[in-house]
Structure formats: C-alpha cells, structure tokens
Amino acid sequence: MPYKNRVAVVGAGLTKFMRRALETSKELAFEGASAALEDAGLTIDDIDCVVSVTAPEAFDGVHMNGEYLADGAGAWGKPYMRTYVGGGSGVFGLVTGWYHIASGHFDTCLVVAEEKMSPALPHPQGCFNAIYDQFTERPLGVNLLWIFSLEMNRYMQTYGVPMETFARVAQKNKRNGLDHPSAQSGVAADLDIEDIMASEIMAWPVQRLMVSPVSDGGGAMVLVSERFARRLSKPPVWIEGVGWNLDTSYWTNRDLYYPRYVEKAARMAYEMAGISDPRRDIHIAEPYDPFAYKELHHLEGLMLADKGQAPKLLEQGFWDRDTETGIPASPSGGLLGVGNPIAAAGMMKCAEIYWQLQGEAGPRQVKREVRRGLAQAWGDLMQVGTVVVMGK
Amino acid sequence: MKEFRGTSLTDLALSGGGVLVTSWAVKADYHWDAGAAMSRYLDGFRDGKIWGVRCPECRRTMVPPRGFCELCFRPIDQWVELQDTGRINTFSISYVNWDASRRRTPEIPAVIEIDGASPGMSILHKMGEAGDTLEEIQARLRLGTPVQAVWKPRESREGSITDIEYFRPIG
Ligand SMILES: [Zn+2]
Numbered sequence: 001m002p003y004k005n006r007v008a009v010v011g012a013g014l015t016k017f018m019r020r021a022l023e024t025s026k027e028l029a030f031e032g033a034s035a036a037l038e039d040a041g042l043t044i045d046d047i048d049c050v051v052s053v054t055a056p057e058a059f060d061g062v063h064m065n066g067e068y069l070a071d072g073a074g075a076w077g078k079p080y081m082r083t084y085v086g087g088g089s090g091v092f093g094l095v096t097g098w099y100h101i102a103s104g105h106f107d108t109c110l111v112v113a114e115e116k117m118s119p120a121l122p123h124p125q126g127c128f129n130a131i132y133d134q135f136t137e138r139p140l141g142v143n144l145l146w147i148f149s150l151e152m153n154r155y156m157q158t159y160g161v162p163m164e165t166f167a168r169v170a171q172k173n174k175r176n177g178l179d180h181p182s183a184q185s186g187v188a189a190d191l192d193i194e195d196i197m198a199s200e201i202m203a204w205p206v207q208r209l210m211v212s213p214v215s216d217g218g219g220a221m222v223l224v225s226e227r228f229a230r231r232l233s234k235p236p237v238w239i240e241g242v243g244w245n246l247d248t249s250y251w252t253n254r255d256l257y258y259p260r261y262v263e264k265a266a267r268m269a270y271e272m273a274g275i276s277d278p279r280r281d282i283h284i285a286e287p288y289d290p291f292a293y294k295e296l297h298h299l300e301g302l303m304l305a306d307k308g309q310a311p312k313l314l315e316q317g318f319w320d321r322d323t324e325t326g327i328p329a330s331p332s333g334g335l336l337g338v339g340n341p342i343a344a345a346g347m348m349k350c351a352e353i354y355w356q357l358q359g360e361a362g363p364r365q366v367k368r369e370v371r372r373g374l375a376q377a378w379g380d381l382m383q384v385g386t387v388v389v390m391g392k
Numbered sequence: 393m394k395e396f397r398g399t400s401l402t403d404l405a406l407s408g409g410g411v412l413v414t415s416w417a418v419k420a421d422y423h424w425d426a427g428a429a430m431s432r433y434l435d436g437f438r439d440g441k442i443w444g445v446r447c448p449e450c451r452r453t454m455v456p457p458r459g460f461c462e463l464c465f466r467p468i469d470q471w472v473e474l475q476d477t478g479r480i481n482t483f484s485i486s487y488v489n490w491d492a493s494r495r496r497t498p499e500i501p502a503v504i505e506i507d508g509a510s511p512g513m514s515i516l517h518k519m520g521e522a523g524d525t526l527e528e529i530q531a532r533l534r535l536g537t538p539v540q541a542v543w544k545p546r547e548s549r550e551g552s553i554t555d556i557e558y559f560r561p562i563g
Pocket residue numbers: 447448449450451452461462463464465
C-alpha cells in the first residue's frame with residue numbers, strides 16, 4: 001500500500017431531511033457533526049482536522065459558505081477545508097477526508113455535509129441556470145430539468161427502456177425510504193406503479209414522482225487512522241477504494257447514454273480496493289439517484305450491470321433490498337426515498353454503506369451477507385463521478 | 393435506529409408568523425468577453441453560418457468552437473464552415489420554467505448533431521414546428537430526425553445563439 005495510513009470509518013450521523021428546516025445551515029452542520037461524533041463515541045477534542053461539503057452557494061445566499069459553516073462543522077481552531085464538486089460533493093467529502101488521513105498527516109478527520117436549499121426563491125432550481133454556458137446555452141432560456149430529461153431520453157431510447165421500469169425504480173426507493181429515520185415527510189411512500197406513471201410530466205420523459213425533492217439536511221462521518229481505530233472498542237469499516245473523475249464540460253459533445261466518468265471513477269476505486277470483478281466483490285451499492293433513470297445509468301457506469309442491462313436486472317429483483325443473489329441498490333431509500341439535500345444526500349449514501357457493513361441498518365438491513373459495498377455520487381455539469389468502496 | 397434531530401417546518405407555520413425569517417435580494421449583473429473562438433462563432437450567426445474548428449492532431453471537427461483541443465491539449469486555429477442542418481441526438485418536452493412554474497405549451501430543448509462536424513458533435517438548441525402537444529411532438533420527433541436551423545431575418549440578427557430561432561424537422 002503506497003499510503004501512510006489505512007483509513008477507517010468509525011461513526012456516522014445524519015439529521016432528518018426536511019422540505020424546510022427551522023435550523024440554519026450552520027445548525028444543520030452542527031447537528032450532523034454531533035450525531036456522527038456520538039455514533040463514534042468521540043468528542044470534538046478527538047478530531048485533528050475537518051472537511052466540509054456543501055453544494056452551490058447560491059442556495060444559501062452566503063458567499064464562501066464553507067467558512068460560514070466552519071463553526072457548526074466543528075472546525076474552530078483546526079485545519080479545515082471545504083471541497084466542492086456539485087452533486088458529487090457528498091461522496092467526495094469522504095474521499096477528501098480519506099486523503100487527509102492516508103497522507104499520514106492526521107489520525108482523525110470529521111467530514112461534515114450540509115445543504116439548505118429552501119432559502120432560494122422562487123425555487124432553488126433557478127440557482128442552476130448559471131451552470132449552463134453563458135454564450136451558447138443560457139440565452140436559450142434554460143432550466144435545470146432540461147439536461148436530465150435530455151439525458152434520460154437518450155438513455156431510454158438507446159436501449160428501448162419502458163417508462164414502467166423507471167417507475168419501478170422510484171417505487172423501490174420510496175418504499176425503502178419508509179424505514180429510514182431521516183426520510184422527508186411525503187417523500188418515502190408505498191406507491192403503485194400506476195400512481196407514479198400518472199404523476200405530472202415535468203420535462204418529458206421526466207415525471208414528478210421520478211424526481212427527488214428539494215431538501216434541507218445535514219450529515220457527517222468520522223474517519224480515523226488504523227492505529228487510532230485499534231484503540232476503539234467497535235471494529236471499524238475500512239475505506240478500501242476511492243475514485244473520482246471529471247468529463248468534459250462540452251456536455252453536448254458527449255454521448256449521454258453512458259456515464260463514462262463514473263466508469264473511470266469506479267475503475268480507480270476498484271483497482272485500489274483490489275477488485276477485479278465488481279459484480280462478485282461488491283455486495284451492496286448506493287448509486288446516486290436524484291432521478292429514477294440515474295440509478296440504472298449509474299449502476300451501468302459502476303459496471304455492476306452490462307450496458308443497457310440494469311433495467312432487466314431491476315425487473316428480476318436483482319437490486320431489491322431483500323435480494324439473496326443480487327446486489328441491493330439504494331437500500332437506504334436513496335434520494336428518491338429519503339430526500340435530496342445535495343451534499344448531505346451523498347453523505348447519507350456513504351453512511352448507509354457504513355451502517356449496513358456494521359449490521360446496524362435496523363429495518364433496512366439487507367438479507368444477503370455484505371462484506372463490501374460502495375457509494376457513488378454525481379454532479380457538476382453532469383460530468384463528475386465520485387466513488388467510495390468500503391469493506392470490513 | 394435512533395431518532396435523528398431536525399425541526400421540520402410547514403409553510404403554514406411560516407405564513408402564520410410563528411417563525412422569524414429575514415430576507416435579502418441579490419442584484420448581480422455581469423458581462424462576459426466572448427474570447428477569440430466564441431467571438432467568431434457568434435459573429436458567424438449574423439451571416440447565417442455555423443462555424444466549427446478542426447484539431448489537426450485528433451482530426452475532430454468540433455462545435456461549439458474552442459481555441460484549444462481539450463483532448464490533445466493544443467491550440468486550434470483551423471476553422472470549418474458547417475451546415476445549418478443536423479440530426480436530433482436527444483430531445484425533451486418541457487412543461488416547467490426555471491422557477492418551477494408550469495407552461496401551457498411545452499418547450500422542446502434538443503441536442504442537435506450538426507452536419508459537417510464529427511459524429512456526436514452537438515449543440516443545445518430548441519425545436520419548433522414540431523407540434524404543440526405531447527402526442528403531436530412525440531409523433532413528429534425521434535432520435536435521429538433530420539432538422540434544419542430557422543434563422544431570424546438578417547436585419548434582426550445580433551451575433552447570438554438566438555439568431556437561430558429554432559430548428560425544425562425536415563424530410
Ligand atoms: Zn485534438
């Protein structure tokens with residue numbers, strides 16, 4: 001191993017995910033960070049350094065939002081950095097925390113995620129208009145949903161995937177979310193396929209119940225070096241692989257049917273983890289699912305399914321939480337079933353893998369034995385893939 | 393699993409005055425210099441032309457144009473006039489505006505592969521003359537449908553992507 005330290009996860013915590021929270025973003029960071037420290041049985045005095053993640057500053061309306069959050073993240077008087085790759089930030093926070101410790105420079109790192117989307121008026125979606133190219137795209141009167149609906153249509157028609165399949169992803173995740181204590185009110189639900197199919201068309205082929213909601217929330221995880229982990233009573237979960245990759249920002253020059261940057265990020269993480277056959281060696285997955293099609297799209301990019309095959313595996317129950325032979329995908333409920341406070345949602349996915357590997361996922365605990373799992377997120381101008389592989 | 397913390401607000405609680413809120417409005421104006429490559433691209437729209445650039449190393453003909461090839465990481469100065477026709481790579485039928493309000497008549501954003509550029513080289517634009525309802529549009533458009541730019545009258549062009557009013561299906 002070329003790294004100074006093997007890195008362990010020893011605690012995770014979340015807040016509730018909410019359409020609109022009374023707490024400020026700083027308070028959400030504090031609640032998430034405190035919950036993770038409580039879970040690890042540590043205090044802020046045990047923490048050597050802090051990493052924070054939060055997505056576009058335009059949501060909060062606070063410039064240099066990382067600095068604003070620092071006190072709530074427990075960073076006072078400590079080495080601190082905020083890292084940002086749009087929607088990929090939640091998982092990238094763990095990657096950043098990993099290299100703080102892997103470098104040998106620190107023994108403990110608190111990684112804190114926070115998102116408060118509700119302050120932006122009239123709708124936080126407007127904050128995303130500025131991600132489009134200012135010369136060639138913004139003058140067309142863009143909105144965020146365009147890129148997702150364009151990508152979904154490309155994926156759907158490339159493989160001839162029926163709309164019912166995407167509705168089934170939403171149904172699965174929203175049902176899984178019923179067992180998650182963070183789940184946003186009304187987001188986790190037991191719905192019929194017909195109800196999902198009948199939900200209003202936002203930007204065809206995207207329909208309302210196949211989209212994750214706007215949310216406020218926070219979360220955090222505690223990473224430590226191997227020597228620190230050996231002093232704790234609970235056996236740790238190890239970060240076995242990390243990967244990240246960015247595709248071109250000329251997004252209309254890429255073929256949107258396949259997220260090749262996710263594949264590159266996954267290959268990097270698998271290689272580090274010594275995984276040659278991810279379908280054999282990955283036992284549980286939390287792929288990023290802000291839209292129903294994205295879960296399938298990402299499972300293919302992660303090489304957990306052949307190109308175009310993730311929908312067929314879905315129909316066979318391969319991604320179900322109670323599968324005995326498949327790979328449970330988004331057993332947490334995902335963004336579709338728990339909520340999507342962007343950076344905190346990626347953190348929630350990492351936390352789920354940690355809890356599942358610890359056997360602490362309660363009613364969400366998958367049936368099959370799990371020794372290794374991954375969390376993945378995606379973002380920027382739909383061009384970044386971030387992957388963390390954890391094992392015990 | 394233990395209970396997580398967080399206090400969920402309802403819109404009712406807010407409108408009832410039970411929660412204190414402070415507000416602030418941003419006024420942020422910008423202007424961007426278009427740069428060498430983009431200036432020539434935008435200027436071409438005045439003449440009803442779509443320009444691309446060609447990298448001598450990877451031989452890709454690219455649109456939108458750029459002053460360097462991001463693959464070969466070298467400067468580009470070879471300009472190629474492309475056609476104002478192409479094919480739909482993907483499209484959407486959008487009923488929402490950026491502020492999440494609903495539209496009565498949908499917009500049809502589309503990624504359009506431009507003829508004369510390398511395969512898969514596309515730009516974002518909108519479709520028109522393709523119907524007003526979901527059913528009409530779905531019947532009219534497919535991935536691969538050939539399209540052509542509909543230009544504004546010459547005197548009202550201003551060197552902008554919107555000098556193309558929209559693309560229309562042909563054939
Ligand atoms: Zn080149």
